[in-house]
Amino acid sequence: MKPVDFDYVAPQTLGEAVGLLAGGGDDARALAGGQSLVPLLNLRLVRPRLVVDLNRVAGLDGIREDGAGLTLGAMTRQADAERSTLVRTRAPLLAEALALVGHLAIRFRGTIGGTVAHADPVAEVPAAALALDATLDVTGPRGRRTIAIDDFLRGPLMTDLAPGELLTAVRLPPWSPAWGWAFVEFARRHGDFALAGVAVVLAVVDGRIAEPTRIVVIGDAARCRRARAAERRLVGERPEPKTFAAAAAVADEGLDPPGDIHGSAAYRAHLVRTLTGRALEIAATRGARG
Amino acid sequence: MGSRHAVSATVNGVERTATVPARTSLLDCLRQEWGLTGCHAGCEHGACGACTVLLDGRPVRTCLMLAAQADGARITTIEGLASGETLHPVQQGFWECHGLQCGFCTPGMVLTASHLLEETRDPSETEIREALAGNLCMCTGYENIVRAVRRAAEIARAR
Numbered sequence: 001m002k003p004v005d006f007d008y009v010a011p012q013t014l015g016e017a018v019g020l021l022a023g024g025g026d027d028a029r030a031l032a033g034g035q036s037l038v039p040l041l042n043l044r045l046v047r048p049r050l051v052v053d054l055n056r057v058a059g060l061d062g063i064r065e066d067g068a069g070l071t072l073g074a075m076t077r078q079a080d081a082e083r084s085t086l087v088r089t090r091a092p093l094l095a096e097a098l099a100l101v102g103h104l105a106i107r108f109r110g111t112i113g114g115t116v117a118h119a120d121p122v123a124e125v126p127a128a129a130l131a132l133d134a135t136l137d138v139t140g141p142r143g144r145r146t147i148a149i150d151d152f153l154r155g156p157l158m159t160d161l162a163p164g165e166l167l168t169a170v171r172l173p174p175w176s177p178a179w180g181w182a183f184v185e186f187a188r189r190h191g192d193f194a195l196a197g198v199a200v201v202l203a204v205v206d207g208r209i210a211e212p213t214r215i216v217v218i219g220d221a222a223r224c225r226r227a228r229a230a231e232r233r234l235v236g237e238r239p240e241p242k243t244f245a246a247a248a249a250v251a252d253e254g255l256d257p258p259g260d261i262h263g264s265a266a267y268r269a270h271l272v273r274t275l276t277g278r279a280l281e282i283a284a285t286r287g288a289r290g
Numbered sequence: 291m292g293s294r295h296a297v298s299a300t301v302n303g304v305e306r307t308a309t310v311p312a313r314t315s316l317l318d319c320l321r322q323e324w325g326l327t328g329c330h331a332g333c334e335h336g337a338c339g340a341c342t343v344l345l346d347g348r349p350v351r352t353c354l355m356l357a358a359q360a361d362g363a364r365i366t367t368i369e370g371l372a373s374g375e376t377l378h379p380v381q382q383g384f385w386e387c388h389g390l391q392c393g394f395c396t397p398g399m400v401l402t403a404s405h406l407l408e409e410t411r412d413p414s415e416t417e418i419r420e421a422l423a424g425n426l427c428m429c430t431g432y433e434n435i436v437r438a439v440r441r442a443a444e445i446a447r448a449r
Contacts, residue, residue, distance in 0.1 A: 002318075005291060034356070039334075042335055105348075106351065
């Protein structure tokens with residue numbers, strides 16, 4: 001349960017960090033909060049030759065708001081985001097999701113950017129960020145770019161990051177207090193990895209469900225996904241139980257859940273449908289009663 | 291052979307130094323370099339909480355930090371919680387309410403609970419169970435641990 005030997009370096013600037021990671025290629029790993037990487041190191045599931053610690057790089061944390069919405073620096077600790085007044089008011093769905101990430105001690109070290117870049121298929125933060133239509137800032141050897149989170153998440157523990165690239169910020173579009181939201185998940189024990197989860201943003205205008213209404217489900221083996229079939233059963237309809245039930249019934253359409261000792265594929269699909277119904281009911285109690 | 295690093299941290303108020311391989315965890319540095327065996331290696335992947343210490347005032351899993359990352363940090367281990375001969379309220383509560391049996395989970399439990407009481411003076415049972423959900427105990431069934439933390443909150447309020 002100890003890692004294989006590696007070299008460790010803690011650069012103080014983003015440029016240095018990018019250079020070290022680019023130089024190391026597949027043999028280098030970035031260390032953010034460590035709550036996902038260090039278990040992999042301890043279990044020897046990853047064996048990098050170089051670990052580049054991002055914790056001394058200035059300027060990667062911080063939460064700020066401007067006309068374009070809310071920006072969270074990638075090294076923002078999950079606990080700080082969870083407790084931030086800006087996040088609780090401008091991205092309440094993210095705050096609700098964060099409370100379900102592991103345990104508080106994990107969240108005191110784990111980072112917003114780290115969990116998105118790690119891209120665990122059942123992670124809460126990527127799912128909440130997808131439901132919030134997040135875009136991501138990336139910096140690498142060839143400069144800076146932005147990418148929609150739906151394009152960034154490529155598969156289980158796989159992202160669009162090229163060697164040397166680092167996720168530097170998560171940007172969320174402006175929130176409306178008229179919107180409802182909910183994040184629900186099911187795990188066998190409190191703090192365990194989720195078997196299934198659902199993140200909902202619900203907009204109601206003149207008594208009808210309107211854009212932006214998004215349902216993101218956790219439960220697919222590869223990554224969190226928009227439940228488009230369920231969304232199509234909502235938009236234009238009244239926000240009432242039979243509408244929500246109709247959407248929940250197809251929430252697992254297109255999903256490919258795994259089966260393992262924690263639950264069968266059919267069970268996970270059942271959880272997705274049930275949790276979608278619950279999330280929609282909860283979301284309908286929040287925001288404006290339109 | 292990987293790189294080696296000098297680590298200097300303030301542990302229980304005392305400056306400690308060590309030079310360790312990059313792959314040495316903070317847990318192993320505390321235990322083996324500095325002789326502070328109160329934090330325990332339970333699972334070494336972050337699930338059990340037996341390795342918890344307070345780092346810059348916040349509970350963290352030392353099995354999930356490299357020692358090199360703790361350079362410059364202020365750390366409180368279970369050995370540093372009491373004030374001389376006076377037990378910390380959480381230690382007193384665990385004693386009065388028999389909140390431990392084998393003691394393996396206890397340092398992590400006590401430190402996590404001490405942080406809870408710093409943030410919440412009168413936590414409800416639900417809040418206590420939520421705060422301690424990341425600290426696993428194989429002996430007690432948790433009932434006396436919860437009682438111990440409620441008693442500790444009383445003791446702390448009375449002091």
